[in-house]
Amino acid sequence: MTSLEQLLQSPTGEYCCRSDLDLYDSSNCDRLATQAAAGRHLKILSNCSANGAIKVRLCEDGYVAWLPVDKLTEMEPAKTVYVAIARSRSYIESRLREIIAFTKAAMEVPNYYLWGGTLAPNYDCSGLMQAAFAASGIWLPRDSYQQEAFTKRIALEELLAGDLIFFGIQKVDHVALYLGDGYYIHSSGKEIGRNGIAIDRLSGEGDEVSRSYSQKLWSFGRVMSSYQP
Structure with a gap:
């Protein structure tokens, strides 16, 4: 056999x-x-x-x-089948501080942008988001456009730390985690980005990288539940 x-x-x-x-x-x-x-x-x-x-x-x-x-x-x-655990918004809110802390700790370790990366130390943009939430028992879909469709769309004025920011031109192709006070953390690529995890400004008046992503700003999303395929 x-x-x-x-x-x-x-x-x-x-x-x-x-x-x-x-x-x-x-x-x-x-x-x-x-x-x-x-x-x-x-x-x-x-x-x-x-x-x-x-x-x-x-x-x-x-x-x-x-x-x-x-x-x-x-x-x-597998001895048992996977069973998705439902997570409420209140549960998610209680974990946002550690989710943010996960991304900041990942940034402190030498890393580079890896297309397809969902494991430390090298992530792609949506892989970092998925890993940060999963570490707190909350699952997101894999790709950035899937994450955008999964989250509750909110306005800029509603943006809170722990919400997701989506970027793209013809469709969503990048995601970041909002930190508050006009800053977000993300894993960005080599051509337009920092080749790894970094913090940037949600502003058209920042440096070249921040300005570039500002021009691609697509939407804002709030994670309301854990993904259940």
Whole structure:
């Protein structure tokens, strides 16, 4: 029996990551899509591999990606299925201080912008947001445009520390966490950004990076619940 056939024997239909895993956006496994921390649950979507990879779906955020077959040894059958925990807005409010603290602590560790990164020390923009909230037991969807659709849209005048700020031109492609007093923290890229986690001003009068993102300002969102795929 092959390792794939052995893995497909899970009585719950779900598997648990034994270690941190990289997942990819195609069966070629040449472009990182997301990462799965040890302990996360996933489902296998196909009994057959393609180009040495299998399609999987992460249970916590519903994200679909590809896992190299040679990483199957890093998974084991889950003893129980993943059950999403509902979180109220009041619970989320009680955790905003530690969510903000998570992002600031991540900024203090040497890091760089990693497309698809959701694990320390290197994150992409939405990966940092997802990781910060997940550390407090609150799940967000994976990508920035999904996070924008998931949150409650609010006006600039309503913006509070812990709300999300979305950027884009034709669609949302970047997200940041509002800190209050006109500042936000985010992981930004190399071309237009700081190649890692930094704090910038929500203003068109800041430095070049702040001005650039100000021109792409899209919307503001408030996390009202934990994501339940």
